[in-house]
Amino acid sequence: GQNIDQPTEMTATEGAIVQINCTYQTSGFNGLFWYQQHAGEAPTFLSYNVLDGLEEKGRFSSFLSRSKGYSYLLLKELQMKDSASYLCAVMDSNYQLIWGAGTKLIIKP
Amino acid sequence: GAVVSQHPSRVICKSGTSVKIECRSLDFQATTMFWYRQFPKQSLMLMATSNEGSKATYEQGVEKDKFLINHASLTLSTLTVTSAHPEDSSFYICSARALNLAAETQYFGPGTRLLVL
Secondary structure (H helix, E strand, O other): OOEEEOOOEEEEEEEOOOOEEEEEEOOOOEEEEEEEEEOOOOOOOEEEOOOEEEEEOOOOEEEEEEOOOOOEEEOOOOOOHEEEEEEEEOOOOOOEEEEOOOEEEEEOO | OOOEEEEOOOEEEEOOOOOEEEEEOOOOEEEEEEEEOOOOOOOOOOEEEEEEEOEEEEEEOOOOOOOOEEEEEEEEEEEEEEOOHHHHOHHHHHHEEEOOOOOOOOEEEEEEEEEOO
């Protein structure tokens, strides 16, 4: 079966750095996505990785290792507005997105 | 760019009535649109994949006669919840895969919160 695993909840301090991990097992791979979802709102696109390595975009970076079936989202200089759920999703061989359950990130002052 | 709108944003209806939700890609063409449902504190659940000009592909367990999907143009897909019941109350979100942008990326609408009384 297809499976995406990420921690249910994480807590971090304002101004700090946090890494949210995602491991996956899917039938085929056409890229991995990270989305941010604030409570009561739709997800917004953060990043897309299809090749191994680190993609940096401002305070957010995303890393992929296809051989390990592993990705992480790194958030630097955390702000209170970063409190949200972070969804990891993998596009399988049929170009369908397989979604993780999301990681709820709580930022404390 | 890559803006997707949904209408209405919130709807309350009586049990047994039908509700139509519109999903539009505003600044790009979308050959494929997706309809998701999300219950509180749960992840997104794909309901169906909609391709312009053809019948939608429904996920297992989703009743195609209850959730009618029409993808009439490259910028509009509609989801009609027929004979809605309280258990259909949920957050319905559409997304669109851009034809002329990064083809793999899905852009989400703001969602429609449906409450069936």
